[in-house]
Each structure stands twice: as C-alpha cells, then as structure tokens.
Amino acid sequence: MGRLDCVNDICTAQTNNVNNGNPGELNGPCLEGDLCNGDLFCYENVCQADADHDGIPSHLDCDDNDENVVHETVRVCTSACDEGTQMCLADGTWTACTAETTCECTEPGGIREHECGNCGWGYQHCGSDYQWGMVDECLDQGACRPGEESEQECTDICQWEDLVACTGECLVTARQNTLDASGIPDFKEEVCIPAGPLHLRPPRR
Numbered sequence: 001m002g003r004l005d006c007v008n009d010i011c012t013a014q015t016n017n018v019n020n021g022n023p024g025e026l027n028g029p030c031l032e033g034d035l036c037n038g039d040l041f042c043y044e045n046v047c048q049a050d051a052d053h054d055g056i057p058s059h060l061d062c063d064d065n066d067e068n069v070v071h072e073t074v075r076v077c078t079s080a081c082d083e084g085t086q087m088c089l090a091d092g093t094w095t096a097c098t099a100e101t102t103c104e105c106t107e108p109g110g111i112r113e114h115e116c117g118n119c120g121w122g123y124q125h126c127g128s129d130y131q132w133g134m135v136d137e138c139l140d141q142g143a144c145r146p147g148e149e150s151e152q153e154c155t156d157i158c159q160w161e162d163l164v165a166c167t168g169e170c171l172v173t174a175r176q177n178t179l180d181a182s183g184i185p186d187f188k189e190e191v192c193i194p195a196g197p198l199h200l201r202p203p204r205r
Helices: none
Strands: 003-007 010-014 041-043 046-048 074-078 083-087 111-116 120-125 152-154 160-162 190-192 198-200
Antiparallel strands (some): 003 010, 041 046, 074 083, 111 120, 152 160
C-alpha cells in the first residue's frame, strides 16, 4: 500500500505522489506502492529493475535471471581438482568457492581419499602433469548440502532437519545445583529466558 493521506477526515491511499501520477523511471524516485515503468518496481523509494520478479533488485541479485536464486542460496562450484559451494550474499555477490585450489601432487599415479559432494568421499588420482584430478565417484553421500533450505534445513552432517519455529517458551528444563569443572557443587542455577538460551545465574551470596 502507498502512503495514506487524510482527506475530509478519511484516510485515502495515495500513490505516484513523487511523479505526479506518472510511473517512475529507472533509478527515479518513488514511494512504497507507487507504479514504476515496465518491469521496474519501487524498492527503498527508488524504481529498480528486477528481471526475474523475485523481489530483489538487479544490483542486489546474484542471478537476476533465476527467481530461485535469492539471498543465502547455496550453489555448487568447482576448481581444477575439487568441488565446493558458494552462498549468495545480501549485496548480490557470491562468497568465495570452498573448493580446494591447491591441486599439485608429487607422485604421478598416486591415489588419495578426498571429501566430496554431500559429506561423501572418493578417490583422486595424481596425473602425469603432477595435478590431482577430480574425484572419480563420490560415495556415501548424505541427502543434502549444509546450508541448503527447502521446507527443512540441511545440517552439518548433510541430513535434512525440520525447521524449528521461534517460541516464547523454554523447551528444556533448567538445571539446578550444577557442578564446577572439578565436580564440586557451584550453587548455580539455570534461568529460562523466553526466546533465548538457558543462562547460568550467578552464585548466591
């Protein structure tokens, strides 16, 4: 909704106030809810391009031709000898690829185990050019890549886990009469703080 103006004691939605009723131009000013020309849309009071219509302006979109690429999207990337991942950042750039870039080896014909894919492993071979090749076959992979999200979230061990909704209730019981590192009672108690972790209460004096 655009700006509301009070006219004769009635709140009325007003749009295109900046442009006198005309659609805004690229990089031109606009108000929330205003119309912009063509496929442009009003983002932070500026008419911006958004080719894939995902609500992210082109200059902040890691791939403005793919509506499925949004901030924190994870994609596969490769180096000459390894496979890794990148994440889309809020500024429209990708993080550095996690793939190993040091591919030199010292013994042509040599073999080594190497991590790959979704927490899997496989064999790499040292070539006659003294470079490790890509993993032949990635074995024992998990169901997903860490950081991926759909209706679930992928854990660090490459397994899907249900997303936990925020709650105002503590989900575990606070501990009482805890022990210090040497096993001696420290007379501390945990206190439940809604929507947060359990914290240790200072010792009683």
